[in-house]
Amino acid sequence: MFEKVLIANRGEIALRIIRTCKELGVSTVAVHTTVDQDSMHVRMADEAVCVGRPASVNTRESYLSERNIIAACEITGADAIHPGYGFLAENSEFVEKVNEIGIKFIGPSAEHVRLMGDKIEAKSVMRANGVPCVPGVETGLESIDEVHGAARFLGYPVIIKATAGGGGRGMRQVKSPTELEQAYVQARQEAHAGFGDSRVYIEKLVTNGRHIEIQVLGDGRGNSIHFGERDCTIQRRHQKLLEETPSPVIDSRMREEIGEICCKAISSLGYEGAGTVEFLYQSGKFYFIEMNTRLQVEHPITEMVYGVDLVEEQLRIAYGHELTFSQEDLECRGHAIEARINAETVPGFVPCPGRVELFHSPGGLGVRMDSNLYNGYTIPPNYDSLVGKLIVHAVDRSAAIARLERALGELIVHPINTTVPLFQQLIRDERFHASDYNVHWLENWIEEIGEKLRG
Ligand code: ADP
Numbered sequence: 102m103f104e105k106v107l108i109a110n111r112g113e114i115a116l117r118i119i120r121t122c123k124e125l126g127v128s129t130v131a132v133h134t135t136v137d138q139d140s141m142h143v144r145m146a147d148e149a150v151c152v153g154r155p156a157s158v159n160t161r162e163s164y165l166s167e168r169n170i171i172a173a174c175e176i177t178g179a180d181a182i183h184p185g186y187g188f189l190a191e192n193s194e195f196v197e198k199v200n201e202i203g204i205k206f207i208g209p210s211a212e213h214v215r216l217m218g219d220k221i222e223a224k225s226v227m228r229a230n231g232v233p234c235v236p237g238v239e240t241g242l243e244s245i246d247e248v249h250g251a252a253r254f255l256g257y258p259v260i261i262k263a264t265a266g267g268g269g270r271g272m273r274q275v276k277s278p279t280e281l282e283q284a285y286v287q288a289r290q291e292a293h294a295g296f297g298d299s300r301v302y303i304e305k306l307v308t309n310g311r312h313i314e315i316q317v318l319g320d321g322r323g324n325s326i327h328f329g330e331r332d333c334t335i336q337r338r339h340q341k342l343l344e345e346t347p348s349p350v351i352d353s354r355m356r357e358e359i360g361e362i363c364c365k366a367i368s369s370l371g372y373e374g375a376g377t378v379e380f381l382y383q384s385g386k387f388y389f390i391e392m393n394t395r396l397q398v399e400h401p402i403t404e405m406v407y408g409v410d411l412v413e414e415q416l417r418i419a420y421g422h423e424l425t426f427s428q429e430d431l432e433c434r435g436h437a438i439e440a441r442i443n444a445e446t447v448p449g450f451v452p453c454p455g456r457v458e459l460f461h462s463p464g465g466l467g468v469r470m471d472s473n474l475y476n477g478y479t480i481p482p483n484y485d486s487l488v489g490k491l492i493v494h495a496v497d498r499s500a501a502i503a504r505l506e507r508a509l510g511e512l513i514v515h516p517i518n519t520t521v522p523l524f525q526q527l528i529r530d531e532r533f534h535a536s537d538y539n540v541h542w543l544e545n546w547i548e549e550i551g552e553k554l555r556g
């Protein structure tokens with residue numbers, strides 16, 4: 102096993118990775134910025150290196166600085182880098198540089214990161230490997246005439262998306278030809294500002310879809326397994342807020358079928374490491390939208406129902422081991438739900454950074470809190486507002502919902518506003534209990550109950 106792993110990340114995910122490393126007897130190196138020096142991941146790691154000040158908008162400093170992260174590795178003698186999610190996790194040039202100097206990037210090859218990072222290419226490769234995709238035009242759209250032609254071909258409504266997109270940004274829904282030009286121009290601008298790449302593509306808008314994603318692991322030698330699905334349909338602005346597994350709308354036959362399709366595709370690519378194949382699901386059909394070549398925020402729900410440590414598997418695969426499990430060894434037990442605890446004031450989701458005077462983490466049977474908070478910690482305004490993930494596991498969905506309600510009631514992050522009141526309302530809603538919703542539902546629901554959330 103590796104001797105020393107540098108974690109090129111911060112917050113709850115850095116802590117999550119350090120925990121597994123400790124259990125495996127692997128030394129850890131944390132990196133941090135000047136505002137993160139008192140963070141829990143710095144305290145928990147064996148060593149820590151400051152990689153600079155927080156980055157200002159659109160600059161590649163500190164956590165985004167390839168040079169500083171690689172220098173931190175060299176200074177500390179780390180033999181591998183775990184990128185977590187976000188920051189450099191899906192930057193193929195970084196992967197290439199790291200591997201070139203003999204440090205192991207814990208994740209797929211640079212080639213696979215690049216391939217899946219280009220959503221047009223990803224779709225055509227996956228389609229060629231037998232994965233069903235959202236109907237779309239998989240060429241970059243260079244002129245407004247091309248866009249009109251493509252939209253006519255697909256039929257309205259359509260969605261324009263950034264080729265290099267992520268985090269739900271750079272997407273525009275278009276209901277009719279009159280809205281098309283403005284949406285195209287705006288999507289391009291947003292794509293350029295967000296990803297430095299203004300290329301966009303067009304897809305049929307799936308109007309009543311659920312977000313279903315399949316967790317896979319490949320060993321880089323053509324073997325792969327899947328860990329069923331996660332249902333991430335509860336979203337706001339195309340960003341996930343609550344995830345669960347198994348999905349209330351997928352049965353075991355469908356799970357096996359789609360899981361096998363994903364495994365076949367990633368095996369034929371020779372994919373290495375953890376990955377998530379994302380689909381929209383409507384009326385019994387799956388439509389591939391993208392593949393994420395990293396650990397996902399919501400990976401713990403899969404860990405809870407399958408009883409596996411996905412970070413441990415990532416480390417083992419990266420070190421050259423074979424897969425620990427075969428598909429037959431894996432059994433989904435019970436139901437797990439994750440609620441993302443963001444330091445935000447609902448219903449507007451305005452960030453709410455500041456000093457945490459009192460933090461109390463929920464506990465008890467089937468409750469897991471992955472958080473970097475502690476009493477006296479100051480949540481900096483510079484980063485994503487995710488400050489914790491409350492994960493519950495129980496025998497079935499209704500028991501998991503009851504457990505989530507109980508655990509949300511125990512969580513204290515005083516005096517910071519969080520997304521807790523939103524979840525407390527949501528899990529009392531009949532539509533949520535009945536699993537009767539699609540990816541567009543939550544936004545309207547928030548508008549309807551906005552007043553209650555303010556109260
Ligand atoms: P990102 O990489 O920015 O997260 P994705 O392609 O994964 O983008 O899509 C994120 C979310 O956007 C999906 O879960 C879904 O809610 C919405 N979305 C994406 N493509 C479509 C589509 N063709 N029709 C309807 N909704 C879509």
